[in-house]
Amino acid sequence: MDEIRIRYLRALGVTPWVPRAAPAPAAAPDTAPDTAPDTAPDTAQDTAPTGSESAPLEERPPAADDAAIPLMDWAELRETVAACRRCELHEGRTQAVFGVGHAQADWLVIGEAPGAEEDRQGEPFVGRAGQLLDAMLAALGLDRSTGAYIANVLKCRPPGNRDPRPEEAARCAPFLDRQIALLQPRLILAVGRIAAQRLLATDAPLGRLRGRVHHYGPDRVPVVVTYHPAYLLRRPSEKGKVWRDLLYAQRQLRGDA
Numbered sequence: 681m682d683e684i685r686i687r688y689l690r691a692l693g694v695t696p697w698v699p700r701a702a703p704a705p706a707a708a709p710d711t712a713p714d715t716a717p718d719t720a721p722d723t724a725q726d727t728a729p730t731g732s733e734s735a736p737l738e739e740r741p742p743a744a745d746d747a748a749i750p751l752m753d754w755a756e757l758r759e760t761v762a763a764c765r766r767c768e769l770h771e772g773r774t775q776a777v778f779g780v781g782h783a784q785a786d787w788l789v790i791g792e793a794p795g796a797e798e799d800r801q802g803e804p805f806v807g808r809a810g811q812l813l814d815a816m817l818a819a820l821g822l823d824r825s826t827g828a829y830i831a832n833v834l835k836c837r838p839p840g841n842r843d844p845r846p847e848e849a850a851r852c853a854p855f856l857d858r859q860i861a862l863l864q865p866r867l868i869l870a871v872g873r874i875a876a877q878r879l880l881a882t883d884a885p886l887g888r889l890r891g892r893v894h895h896y897g898p899d900r901v902p903v904v905v906t907y908h909p910a911y912l913l914r915r916p917s918e919k920g921k922v923w924r925d926l927l928y929a930q931r932q933l934r935g936d937a
């Protein structure tokens with residue numbers, strides 16, 4: 681195990697095991713589903729009115745054409761997201777947060793939605809949770825500019841960092857779908873309950889979605905689920921589980937799981 685990896689594992693709170701005489705073997709496959717309930721929410725509870733009280737579609741601001749989005753290239757898509765008014769979240773944003781990373785990355789990391797700092801900086805996963813995500817990626821030999829692309833289910837910040845409403849996620853979905861189609865990742869890492877449930881179209885708790893491979897879309901891109909870094913900041917004792925998830929994902933991508 682090289683020094684860089686050891687350093688990042690320590691940043692993750694994982695104590696690396698280094699043998700005296702031989703290289704450390706890969707951890708045993710973490711194939712058993714984790715049946716522990718996902719009791720801790722990834723974000724604060726939403727106490728605002730439900731999406732059913734939103735304005736009907738015909739009263740909404742002009743929206744990007746659903747039929748046009750699947751034909752867009754990266755530049756067109758980015759421009760369209762920046763100007764998007766498909767849901768109410770455009771009203772409170774500083775800017776839309778499109779995504780960051782290499783356009784041919786093997787790994788696509790998908791989170792929930794921009795927070796306050798992301799809204800200010802225009803980049804997903806900045807601040808303390810972002811630093812922890814960077815440490816997670818670095819432990820795998822990845823970073824934002826090379827092997828990984830990072831995006832969110834929602835491109836605009838929900839007020840008060842509440843959970844995305846189903847209607848907002850549905851309105852924003854074509855953008856993420858187009859990002860996936862353009863990127864053609866070899867593996868999607870869904871971080872947090874919201875991203876996992878949106879991608880897998882389920883309401884199962886995150887704990888039950890970990891530890892196995894799911895598939896997304898017509899290309900059946902492998903999806904591995906793990907905890908959101910923001911959750912890890914609140915529950916550092918779970919960092920070991922995330923590291924096992926990451927190794928599991930890496931083995932999937934290498935085809936030796």
Ligand code: SF4
Pocket residue numbers: 761764765766767768769770776834835836848851852
């Ligand atoms: S969250 Fe998505 S659908 Fe809503 S305004 Fe922002 S980019 Fe458009």
